Amino acid sequence: MSDGGGSLGLLALGPASAVGLYWTLYRYYRNTDKSHAFERETTVEAKPVTGAEHDRKVDEVKGTQQKRIEDDNVADYRDRVERMDGDSS
């Protein structure tokens, strides 16, 4: 193996697997990451989602090495972001 990235990756195997194993087992015993999945376990009746017709292209990204958009939170439902004006709460 001649490239530096590969050997570094292989050297990190030991510490990475130790940390990974520790956390996996710790969570399996203590279940600190569990909670009620209300997003999918509650009866929700939603009307069709609207707004797709207003999507506009605003920019282009060239030559990025990131696989996903920065701060992608499409699946982090519980990650609260800034509230818009006129919020009822």
Place this chain on the structure above:
Amino acid sequence: MSNANTPPPVPSAGPAPTGPGSPRDVPPLPGQLGIDPATLPEPIRDELLAPDPVAIDTAAEELKDGLNRCPKCGATEIRQRPGTDLLICMFCRNEWHGQRVEEEFGLGEGIDQLKGTVIASGARDIEADASVLMTFKCTGCGAEVTVNTENAMTARCHWCRHVFGVNEQVSNGAVPDAVLPFHIRKDDAVARIRQFVDKRRLFALKEFKEQFTPENVVGVYMPYMIVDANASADVAGHGEIKTREYTRGSDENKKTYYDADVYRVQRHVDFTVDDLPLESSTERSDFNTRVNTNNIINTILPFDTKNAVKWNASYLSGYTSEKRDSDVEQMRPRVEDQLLSIARAQVESSVGRYDRGVRWERERLDLHGTRWVAMYLPVWLYSYHQPGGNGGMLHYIAVNGRTGETMGSVPVQQWKLLATAITVGTFLEGIALWILGHTS
């Protein structure tokens, strides 16, 4: 400038306020205004005639004296028949079914028409001075019987053996609108807890394993608010669609690059939520996993709350209970947070074309209407106290008293787990070094 430490002058003890509109006046009968609302302008009339927040009265008039009598023989020795929603009279063996609140109060209907805040009578605000101790005068013998509503809802008169239950919807938050009786029996709960722990023995704390006695599991009725909501949500942010993927560099140093179009994305969704359960005890709704394991009890949600029956303290006979201590307004931020999460889950499928993901930046919730019903839900709870700093940690293993879903926190023997992780890491590192040594 006056000295800030000087107390304000004592107000002169003038005559107490008197006359119409003062606290000294005899209060008018409920519903009486003193003037005919029909003579008032429309906006004022609408406000005056609008229904009070307590729109659903779930109080049981017939049970107010604290005595749950068998409808057939009048005995008070009433229990839940294990594994069913039936009540059984231990004297004449008569069995009857509690009324389901879903049909009786129409709780599953009209959620999309909900406006404002509708609070069932058992979910009303808790009065600060309300006592947790309830005292009844026994109608059988005249003795006084006290029930500590902090952890029980029934008691027996020591003199004449009558069984009392707290049925009146007192203002201390102890009596909910409805109760969901236990279906999972104790033997079953013990077996589930044993099974759960048997799968987690290798790295469990030694003392926990030595003291493990699942027979000590306790049936607890936990206080929840069941919320129906009618809401709309808007979210806005940016999404990216990949237009090109290419690699640069030589064979040994290849790197992948991406080009993408950036879109401004916004979505709107109208939705209703039926029976969202929320812990209505401040202590239980604290999910800081560094100091408690309340998230374990949260995980075994949801319950089949559609089958809840009208409150009758006889269902709690033989079980303990915890008392609600949160009001609707205190819980509103949590409801809004969960509704926003639900909205975000709902819009996810509509942004599938953004294959590089979406970054939501702003969101808004319009809560059109909510309906709040207080409910006791059945949980089998096994607990183990692990000594340590800050009072240690109380580990729970909880079994859903209806569905049997089991979740728990098993304390870990830290040194054993660390040693294992380090051993495995060292072994893999050894292999990695061996490979590196033989390829270079």
